[in-house]
Amino acid sequence: MSKDNEILEEFTSKEYEHGWSVNYEADEAPVGLNEDIIRWISSKKEEPQWLLDWRLKAFRHWEKMEEPTWPNVSYPKIDYQSLRYYSAPKQKSKPKSIDEIDPELLKIYERLGISLNEQKRLQGIAVDAVLDSVSVGTTFKDTLSKLGVVFCSFSEAVKEHPELVKKYLGSVVPATDNYFAALNSAVFSDGSFCYIPKGVRCPMELSTYFRINAANTGQFERTLIIAEDKSYVSYLEGCTAPQRDENQLHAAVVEIYAAENAEVKYSTVQNWFPGDKNGKGGIYNFVTKRGICAGDYSKISWTQVETGSAVTWKYPSCILKGDHSIGEFYSVAVTNNYQQADTGTKMIHIGKNTKSRIVSKGISAGKSQNSYRGQVQIMKRAVNARNFSQCDSLLMGNNCGAHTFPYIDIHNSTAQVEHEATTSKIGEDQIFYCNQRGIDSEDAVALIVNGYAKEVLNQLPMEFAVEAQKLLALTLEGSVG
Amino acid sequence: MLSIKNLHASVEGTAILNGINLEIKPGEVHAIMGPNGSGKSTLASVLAGREEYEVTAGEVTFKGKDLLDLSPEDRAREGVFLAFQYPVEIPGVSSTNFLRTAVNQVREYRGQEPLDAVKFLSLMKEKMKLVEIDQKLLSRALNEGFSGGEKKKNEIFQMAVLEPTLSILDETDSGLDIDALKVVANGVNQLKSKDNATIVVTHYQRLLDYIVPDYVHVLFNGRIVKSGTKALALELEEKGYDWIKDEVAGTAV
Numbered sequence: 101m102s103k104d105n106e107i108l109e110e111f112t113s114k115e116y117e118h119g120w121s122v123n124y125e126a127d128e129a130p131v132g133l134n135e136d137i138i139r140w141i142s143s144k145k146e147e148p149q150w151l152l153d154w155r156l157k158a159f160r161h162w163e164k165m166e167e168p169t170w171p172n173v174s175y176p177k178i179d180y181q182s183l184r185y186y187s188a189p190k191q192k193s194k195p196k197s198i199d200e201i202d203p204e205l206l207k208i209y210e211r212l213g214i215s216l217n218e219q220k221r222l223q224g225i226a227v228d229a230v231l232d233s234v235s236v237g238t239t240f241k242d243t244l245s246k247l248g249v250v251f252c253s254f255s256e257a258v259k260e261h262p263e264l265v266k267k268y269l270g271s272v273v274p275a276t277d278n279y280f281a282a283l284n285s286a287v288f289s290d291g292s293f294c295y296i297p298k299g300v301r302c303p304m305e306l307s308t309y310f311r312i313n314a315a316n317t318g319q320f321e322r323t324l325i326i327a328e329d330k331s332y333v334s335y336l337e338g339c340t341a342p343q344r345d346e347n348q349l350h351a352a353v354v355e356i357y358a359a360e361n362a363e364v365k366y367s368t369v370q371n372w373f374p375g376d377k378n379g380k381g382g383i384y385n386f387v388t389k390r391g392i393c394a395g396d397y398s399k400i401s402w403t404q405v406e407t408g409s410a411v412t413w414k415y416p417s418c419i420l421k422g423d424h425s426i427g428e429f430y431s432v433a434v435t436n437n438y439q440q441a442d443t444g445t446k447m448i449h450i451g452k453n454t455k456s457r458i459v460s461k462g463i464s465a466g467k468s469q470n471s472y473r474g475q476v477q478i479m480k481r482a483v484n485a486r487n488f489s490q491c492d493s494l495l496m497g498n499n500c501g502a503h504t505f506p507y508i509d510i511h512n513s514t515a516q517v518e519h520e521a522t523t524s525k526i527g528e529d530q531i532f533y534c535n536q537r538g539i540d541s542e543d544a545v546a547l548i549v550n551g552y553a554k555e556v557l558n559q560l561p562m563e564f565a566v567e568a569q570k571l572l573a574l575t576l577e578g579s580v581g
Numbered sequence: 582m583l584s585i586k587n588l589h590a591s592v593e594g595t596a597i598l599n600g601i602n603l604e605i606k607p608g609e610v611h612a613i614m615g616p617n618g619s620g621k622s623t624l625a626s627v628l629a630g631r632e633e634y635e636v637t638a639g640e641v642t643f644k645g646k647d648l649l650d651l652s653p654e655d656r657a658r659e660g661v662f663l664a665f666q667y668p669v670e671i672p673g674v675s676s677t678n679f680l681r682t683a684v685n686q687v688r689e690y691r692g693q694e695p696l697d698a699v700k701f702l703s704l705m706k707e708k709m710k711l712v713e714i715d716q717k718l719l720s721r722a723l724n725e726g727f728s729g730g731e732k733k734k735n736e737i738f739q740m741a742v743l744e745p746t747l748s749i750l751d752e753t754d755s756g757l758d759i760d761a762l763k764v765v766a767n768g769v770n771q772l773k774s775k776d777n778a779t780i781v782v783t784h785y786q787r788l789l790d791y792i793v794p795d796y797v798h799v800l801f802n803g804r805i806v807k808s809g810t811k812a813l814a815l816e817l818e819e820k821g822y823d824w825i826k827d828e829v830a831g832t833a834v
Contacts, residue, residue, distance in 0.1 A: 532632075533671070534671075534679075534683075536629050536653055536657050537683035537743065538654055538657040538658045538684075538687040540652075551673025551674035554673040
């Protein structure tokens with residue numbers, strides 16, 4: 101084995117940091133999936149009839165669908181009847197404020213470094229914390245409501261703002277969109293809801309932390325972000341899960357609606373449990389994320405740092421319907437050990453003078469497989485559409501794979517589409533060069549990887565960028581000695 | 582400061598160094614010359630700790646420590662600096678950021694407080710003058726798109742910042758025009774003190790017009806076959822390396 105490989109092997113053997121779980125009393129649905137379970141979830145959440153009907157319709161459609169096999173990933177067949185679709189931590193009564201939340205639940209978030217109390221308040225970030233199937237608390241509600249900004253759990257939105265939910269739910273990702281979106285539509289239990297009224301620039305970052313705790317339970321959350329004319333919001337999402345031997349399913353849906361001149365920035369740092377060194381356990385992360393730039397001059401920007409999950413299947417996309425609208429996708433996807441990722445984006449240009457930019461940075465280590473899959477579609481009406489795509493792959497060692505699947509589909513001759521791609525390796529030369537200046541190998545890899553991913557990391561809000569940098573280093577730690 | 586005794590090394594089973602003996606004292610400049618393939622760069626790499634070179638026999642002590650026992654980064658932290666013949670590019674990492682990481686890891690090893698951004702920048706400014714390096718170069722990604730001359734200047738700049746006790750310049754003159762050569766040599770000369778030593782590995786004597794060595798050693802087939810003063814370098818310049826080869830062949834017979 102060459103020195104390169106030895107170094108990388110050692111560096112990639114770091115344990116997952118968030119692999120603990122906590123015992124709390126939970127309110128759970130029976131195992132399995134059928135219409136009764138969906139009725140059970142809906143009634144548990146005291147939902148209106150229209151929402152139950154919407155769920156059932158999605159379920160009936162899902163039953164007729166086939167699980168997709170086109171992604172470049174492989175995993176044993178999921179037995180959907182052996183999963184539990186709802187698990188909620190028991191709280192004596194619904195908390196009215198953060199101070200009333202069960203301290204045990206708050207502790208879970210504190211262990212994750214996410215304090216729902218003072219700390220975040222000082223940092224000026226509003227947080228919605230989702231544990232297993234339900235939201236356990238949202239901070240900063242009052243400050244935001246003064247501006248007319250609604251930031252709450254999805255369940256609460258159904259109760260408090262049914263008209264908005266009814267209007268926008270499924271408007272970007274229809275209930276029947278794809279296999280996992282249909283499943284989510286049938287059984288989703290909670291998530292975050294965010295509404296920014298006309299002309300409001302949301303003064304703080306809105307953030308949701310998702311945490312799977314219960315065993316054998318899927319997490320199916322939904323996020324809906326609506327940005328009215330001339331509004332702005334920056335939204336952050338973070339996720340972790342305990343270390344378990346069996347695989348767990350996470351099938352989320354995120355919908356973003358941007359009206360005229362609105363701008364939505366959505367950033368994710370995904371750190372679900374990736375499975376152990378031998379590929380045992382880990383989260384299946386099958387997520388549908390899509391935004392529509394409905395109004396002219398609107399902008400949606402996706403930034404993702406993907407470090408976790410055993411299998412990732414995820415394509416945050418933009419439908420550029422409004423004229424002069426802009427879609428952006430910045431991604432760093434790291435796979436290590438036996439992780440598999442098939443991720444990328446879709447940019448669908450419908451309006452005139454629409455622009456999109458794709459920057460994807462894949463990092464593969466260990467025995468992992470990392471695929472970029474992207475589609476740029478220029479429709480007939482999209483005069484003067486522009487796209488720039490850059491897909492880079494960085495390989496560490498000789499046992500991993502990097503794949504690129506770019507699709508370009510152009511129906512208007514005025515389009516300008518550029519695609520650049522590179523593949524490189526972290527060389528022993530680079531590491532030795534750093535060593536010779538007194539930098540140890542782990543820090544050398546962190547330095548090199550962060551340099552490589554810089555363009556994407558720069559897109560993240562400051563606090564997140566620091567976190568993401570550490571996470572990148574941590575994910576690859578142990579692969580260099 | 583540095584004592585090399587009977588050093589043997591090989592790469593993938595092929596012996597390259599066949600018994601090197603060399604003593605270097607503080608304040609000295611030693612030039613290692615020799616024809617292509619004689620083992621000059623291998624010697625530099627072995628001293629720096631590159632792992633594909635396997636040391637098969639011999640010992641190297643540096644400031645009383647067994648150098649061969651130390652990891653490459655610890656050798657650097659002890660004060661061994663290698664100016665690379667082909668400095669690598671590290672995209673996205675600025676020279677400044679790189680060097681600050683290096684300086685602070687070295688300081689940590691030596692039990693010193695890390696330098697904060699302000700102190701580090703003033704250190705950079707001071708050293709920049711020494712090697713006439715453009716500040717713009719330092720905010721760019723390390724060596725990425727640098728010209729040959731810029732890369733070599735950047736090596737000497739790093740040397741200036743890290744203040745090593747033993748500097749090994751591996752064919753630093755290769756690919757440099759005469760102006761760049763002068764700048765680089767001038768930087769090296771200014772960094773010279775009675776406490777540090779320099780090994781200049783070179784194929785041509787041209788560089789030695791500017792960095793004047795106290796001793797010149799000729800390497801051939803992995804051994805030092807002749808040692809002398811600056812005059813030896815001039816002799817080599819005039820006669821080429823063949824007479825050395827003949828001389829070695831003669832002794833063998």
